[in-house]
Amino acid sequence: MKVALLGASKGMGRAVARVLAERGDTLCLLGRDRGELERCAADLAVRGAAGEVGIVACDLLEPSGFAPALDAAVRHLGGLDAVVVTAGLFATQEQLERDAGLRARLLAADFANTVQFCELARERLMAAGGGRRLCVFSSVAGDRARKPVILYGAAKAGLSHYLTGLDHKFAGDGLKVVLVKPGFVKTGMTAGLPTPPFAGEPEAVARRVVRALDRGTPVVYAPAIWRWIMLAIRLLPRAVMRRIGF
Amino acid sequence: MEPTLRVIHGGKEPARELPAEPPPSELSGWGMYPRVQGRQRLSENLERITEGATLTRGLGRSYGDASLPGAPGATVAGSVLADRLLAFDRETGLVRAEAGVTLMRLNRLSLPRGWFVPVTPGTHWVTLGGMVAADVHGKNHHVAGTFGEHVRSLRLRLADGRRIEVSDEHERALFRATLGGMGLTGHILEVTFQMARVPSPWIWQESEQVASFEAILERLADAGRDWPYTVCWNDLLNDGPGLGRGLIVRGRWAEPGEAPARRPPWRSAPTLPLLLPSWALQPWMVRVHNLARYLAHGARVRHAIAHPETFFYPLDVVREWNRLYGRRGFIQYQAVLPGPHDHPRHRQLIATLRRRRGDVYLCVIKDCGAEGRGLLSFPRPGVSYALDLPVGRGTQSLVDALNELVIAEGGRIYLAKDALTRAEHFRAMERDRLPAFQAVRDTWDPERRLKSALSVRLFGDAP
Numbered sequence: 001m002k003v004a005l006l007g008a009s010k011g012m013g014r015a016v017a018r019v020l021a022e023r024g025d026t027l028c029l030l031g032r033d034r035g036e037l038e039r040c041a042a043d044l045a046v047r048g049a050a051g052e053v054g055i056v057a058c059d060l061l062e063p064s065g066f067a068p069a070l071d072a073a074v075r076h077l078g079g080l081d082a083v084v085v086t087a088g089l090f091a092t093q094e095q096l097e098r099d100a101g102l103r104a105r106l107l108a109a110d111f112a113n114t115v116q117f118c119e120l121a122r123e124r125l126m127a128a129g130g131g132r133r134l135c136v137f138s139s140v141a142g143d144r145a146r147k148p149v150i151l152y153g154a155a156k157a158g159l160s161h162y163l164t165g166l167d168h169k170f171a172g173d174g175l176k177v178v179l180v181k182p183g184f185v186k187t188g189m190t191a192g193l194p195t196p197p198f199a200g201e202p203e204a205v206a207r208r209v210v211r212a213l214d215r216g217t218p219v220v221y222a223p224a225i226w227r228w229i230m231l232a233i234r235l236l237p238r239a240v241m242r243r244i245g246f
Numbered sequence: 247m248e249p250t251l252r253v254i255h256g257g258k259e260p261a262r263e264l265p266a267e268p269p270p271s272e273l274s275g276w277g278m279y280p281r282v283q284g285r286q287r288l289s290e291n292l293e294r295i296t297e298g299a300t301l302t303r304g305l306g307r308s309y310g311d312a313s314l315p316g317a318p319g320a321t322v323a324g325s326v327l328a329d330r331l332l333a334f335d336r337e338t339g340l341v342r343a344e345a346g347v348t349l350m351r352l353n354r355l356s357l358p359r360g361w362f363v364p365v366t367p368g369t370h371w372v373t374l375g376g377m378v379a380a381d382v383h384g385k386n387h388h389v390a391g392t393f394g395e396h397v398r399s400l401r402l403r404l405a406d407g408r409r410i411e412v413s414d415e416h417e418r419a420l421f422r423a424t425l426g427g428m429g430l431t432g433h434i435l436e437v438t439f440q441m442a443r444v445p446s447p448w449i450w451q452e453s454e455q456v457a458s459f460e461a462i463l464e465r466l467a468d469a470g471r472d473w474p475y476t477v478c479w480n481d482l483l484n485d486g487p488g489l490g491r492g493l494i495v496r497g498r499w500a501e502p503g504e505a506p507a508r509r510p511p512w513r514s515a516p517t518l519p520l521l522l523p524s525w526a527l528q529p530w531m532v533r534v535h536n537l538a539r540y541l542a543h544g545a546r547v548r549h550a551i552a553h554p555e556t557f558f559y560p561l562d563v564v565r566e567w568n569r570l571y572g573r574r575g576f577i578q579y580q581a582v583l584p585g586p587h588d589h590p591r592h593r594q595l596i597a598t599l600r601r602r603r604g605d606v607y608l609c610v611i612k613d614c615g616a617e618g619r620g621l622l623s624f625p626r627p628g629v630s631y632a633l634d635l636p637v638g639r640g641t642q643s644l645v646d647a648l649n650e651l652v653i654a655e656g657g658r659i660y661l662a663k664d665a666l667t668r669a670e671h672f673r674a675m676e677r678d679r680l681p682a683f684q685a686v687r688d689t690w691d692p693e694r695r696l697k698s699a700l701s702v703r704l705f706g707d708a709p
Contacts, residue, residue, distance in 0.1 A: 010290045036291065039344075043330035047355065188327050191288035192268040 002077040004070065006030040006058060006117065007087025009040045011187035012137060015206035016084060021049035028054035028073040031087070052076075060087045060109045063116045070120055074128075082133040082213060083121040085114060090189045096151045103151060110155035115162050122166065126174045135178040135213050136163055140221065143181065143230045147245055167218045176216035180209055183226030198225050270319060276568050277309040279575030279637045279665055282699060284315040284322060292328035292344060296403045296433035299323040301698045303429075304346065304373030308380060309578045310665025311699035312428050317709040323433065325375050331355070332436065339441035340398070345375030345434045357554065358509055361441040362499075365393040368610075370559050375434040380662035381426030381623040383630075385475040385497070385558070388615035390442075392625060394425030395618050397439045402432035405691035409435065414619075423686035426620030428661050430701050431686060448505035449475075451497040451552040455543050459490025459596055462611065463587040463629065469496045470613045475557075480609040481536040482599055482633075483529060490596055492609075493543055497557055510553045517565040524572030527636070529605045576607075576636045579645060580660035581652045582614050584628035591655045592629060598651055599633075602644045608634040621683045622676070624660040632663070642666050649675070661700060672704045 003020055007013040008029045020027060021044040029044075031037045034057060041053035054076035058069035074080045089106045096103045118136060125132035141149040142156030160179060167177040184190060185200040200223035212220035221227035233246075267285060274281040286303065287295040296302055301322045303313040315322050325346035333342040339361045343352070350370035352363060367382040376382075381394040390396075399413035400421065412421040424431045452473075456462045462478050469476040473496040480492035561567055568576070583591050599606060610632040614625040635641055649671040652659060658675045659667055673680060684705070687694070697707040 014290065039330050039332060042332045046331040046334040188289050191324075191327075 001081040002026045002028075002079050003082045003084060004028045004030060004073040004077065004080060004121075005084045005086070006060070007085060007137075009033065009036040011086070011189050012182060012185060012202060012205065012209075013084070013086030014040065015187075015202035016086065016209055017044055018047055019203075019206045019210045021045075021047040021053075024048055024050050026050045026077055028056060028076045030056045030058040030069050030073060032057065032059040060089075060113050060117070061105060063113050066117050066120050070117075070124055074124055080124055080128045080132065082135060083125060084213070085117060085121075085134075085136045088114065088137065090152060092193075093148050093150055093152070106152065107155050110152065111158045114159055118162070118166070122170075122175060126170070130174045131176065131216075132174065133176045133178055133213055133216060134166070135180060135209070137180045137182060138163065140181045140183050140226050140230050144234050144236075144241075146233070146241070164219075171218070176218075178209075178212050178217060179219045180212070181219065181221050181226065181230075183221065183223055183229065185222075198223060198229065267321065273303075273306070273314055273322075274575070275309050275311060275313055275665070276307045277575050277577045277637070277663075277665060278568060278571070278573070279577060280311055280314070280699070281575075282311075282314050283318045284320055286322055286324045288324040288327055290327045292323065292325050292346060292433075292435055293403065293409070295323040296435070297407060299433065300696060301429055302345070302375060302433040304376035304379075305348065305371050307369060307371050307376065309576075309663040311703065312380070312662055312664075313376075314699035316697035316699055316702045316707060325373055325434075328435075339443060340438065341441055342436060342438040343374055344436055345373060345378075347374045348372065349374070349377065353554070354512055356441060357444070357447040360444060360447075362444045362554070363393075364396040364440060364442040365390050366558050368559065369562055370555070371562065374437045374439075375429075378425060378434055378437055379427065379429040380660075381618060381620040382662070383612075383614070383625045385477045385612065387625055387630075388470045388476070388613045389474050391615060392426070392618040392620065392623055393439070394620045394623060396442075397425065397437060399438045400424055400434055401436035403435055404432050405693070405695040419621075419682075419686050420690060422619050423621045423683055425618065426623035426661075427683065427686075428622070428700060429698065430696050430705070431690060432696065444499045446500045446502050446505040447510055447554065448500040449497045449552040449554050449557040450500040450504055451495065451550050451557055452547060453493055453495045453543065453550075454547045455491070455540065455545055456494050457491050458487075459593075460588075462490065462492055462494065463592060465494050466611065466613055466629070467587040469494060472496075474498050476613060478611040479539075480611050481540060482596070482606040482609045483533045483536060488540075489600070491540060492611075493540065495557075497552065500551055505551055510555070513555070513563075515563050515565045518567055518569045521569045522572050524574040524636075526572060527570050527607075529607075532605075532607045571636055574637045576634055577641065577645075577665045578632055578634050578663040579648060580624075580630060580632040580663045581648065581657050582624065582626055582628050582630040582660075583652065583655050583657040584626055585656075587629060591651075594655075595631065595648075595651060598647055602640070602647055605638075606633045606635060608632075621686065622661070622679060624658065624662075626658065628657065630660075632660075646671070661704075664700070664704075667704065669704050669706065 008017040009031050027049050029037050037055040044053045056069045056072045089109045138160040139156040141153035142160040163179040185205050205222040208222040273284040289295045303322045304325050306313050328344040328346035331343045349372050366384045377393045381392045383392045403409050475497040478494045612630045614630050617626045645666040653674045694707045701707045702709050
């Protein structure tokens with residue numbers, strides 16, 4: 001597959017890119033830190049990515065750069081089969097309540113700008129023909145409002161909602177949308193947070209995501225158990241959600 | 247084979263800021279003794295998080311306090327997310343990688359391509375940075391030396407923040423002090439080293455019962471002449487005539503004709519889910535296990551085609567097996583005694599262990615070859631003993647007694663496993679080598695910004 005990835009230099013994006021590289025896919029990395037991108041491209045080449053791994057500067061906080069970056073990626077790949085978006089910001093609820101600037105950046109990055117990026121990616125994927133995939137990382141935090149992740153969860157809820165809509169409209173119409181809802185995964189993003197039970201390893205989660213990408217599964221929870229955890233949480237009565245700190 | 251890279255669409259370098267200080271947590275080495283409060287910064291960007299850190303830590307698989315902060319509450323950098331392979335030449339086997347790459351990943355990637363790490367310790371849960379810092383050795387020390395012998399160059403962040411590339415050609419003293427320097431000379435960011443070509447991804451293995459301690463040393467010396475990988479597992483809990491008997495294992499890479507054509511199937515290991523109570527593992531259980539293991543082998547020489555993971559990493563079949571020892575934890579005491587295998591000092595070591603009624607749960611005996619380049623590298627020609635000791639009331643005095651013997655016999659201990667050696671004992675063992683090492687630190691880190699709990703305990707660093 002010819003895949004463009006936004007956010008592949010860290011965490012889950014890095015893990016997904018490695019699974020794709022190890023099976024010989026052609027990759028182009030979009031991200032904001034050139035030095036990091038170069039080193040990631042070298043890593044993916046060593047692991048077996050086909051041809052030259054492309055790198056394109058693209059900052060999720062600067063939407064004006066999205067279209068030229070995507071066009072550069074399509075040129076490098078010589079086509080486009082899938083776009084994978086793992087980029088995003090994370091901060092704790094306390095940090096976001098304190099810091100208005102951080103709050104604005106997070107809401108922009110995780111919702112508005114990601115949607116803008118997806119719209120541009122959608123146009124290019126659909127232009128490329130049928131069966132192309134748009135795979136985007138939202139979060140289980142978007143499934144139900146919870147005290148520790150109100151703002152982050154709200155942005156991700158909006159993103160999930162948007163992607164579900166895309167799936168409704170374009171399923172079987174040239175675009176397959178894969179909405180990924182990661183539960184707690186042990187990556188740099190979650191380093192320092194208390195590790196809950198059922199925390200996932202990035203590599204196992206990445207394999208599950210790539211399988212969903214291949215099949216065009218509309219919604220994938222990873223690790224899988226989070227589907228059932230979130231089902232239980234969605235079913236909890238409001239009075240209970242109010243009382244517990246979860 | 248550097249992949250050619252170019253930016254297709256221009257951009258700028260983003261502003262960098264250090265991540266927020268991580269919350270305090272309890273840190274310990276693999277032996278779970280000692281435990282200290284510390285903070286660990288984790289990020290994919292090792293270069294950034296080593297800024298101002300007092301130490302870099304990998305997977306924390308050194309047994310004692312080598313990977314712990316020098317003062318409670320201090321911040322260390324964690325390298326495990328920095329795990330990119332930056333170059334791998336399939337023709338020459340030269341690898342350049344970030345310090346957090348684990349040996350497990352590297353093996354699984356390199357073996358199908360016909361390469362294996364030239365020297366491996368007894369677990370694949372180590373990082374490249376840790377392998378350099380401890381200058382690890384393996385079952386093939388008598389032929390291949392330590393890992394440091396195969397390192398071409400290192401990229402370091404110095405105590406003053408600068409980053410430099412060191413090798414035998416450039417800043418040789420610093421390079422050699424870093425091999426086996428326990429992370430005290432600079433944060434190891436990248437490692438460039440030479441892999442070894444293997445004829446197949448399988449091991450041809452031979453094992454044999456040996457009925458006495460003397461015979462073991464003799465057979466080990468014999469095996470070392472013909473086999474690249476030799477090791478001996480030894481039963482020191484057994485009383486009477488069986489004391490010191492054990493199994494000797496010899497191995498080499500299988501030739502393509504001897505090995506199955508398929509690749510070894512990689513397993514994922516189950517995890518020991520709970521920290522067991524400290525009383526759960528009793529000496530009698532170990533005694534029974536040792537006896538069963540010895541008898542089950544039988545008298546004849548056994549041959550097998552072995553999976554490299556079972557051959558090199560028998561204990562890795564269960565993750566977190568250190569939880570067997572419970573909260574009090576355990577240490578591994580490893581020392582090398584110089585000289586020929588038939589020297590009476592080896593008997594003396596065993597006698598000391600008997601006299602001290604030391605409950606040695608596991609004893610592994612290895613041959614050591616020539617001394618390496620590292621200023622403080624552990625191995626030297628002789629025989630190495632690695633003893634698993636559960637931490638209890640008598641452990642400190644047992645370690646003291648062993649160290650006194652080691653000093654008297656001109657041996658030395660392995661810092662990657664130590665937690666209980668006293669500073670004066672360490673200085674006595676290393677009186678010839680320590681001044682050169684400290685001189686390198688005086689040159690590059692006169693204020694001792696880089697330190698660990700181990701260096702505070704043994705090297706006289708201020709906490």
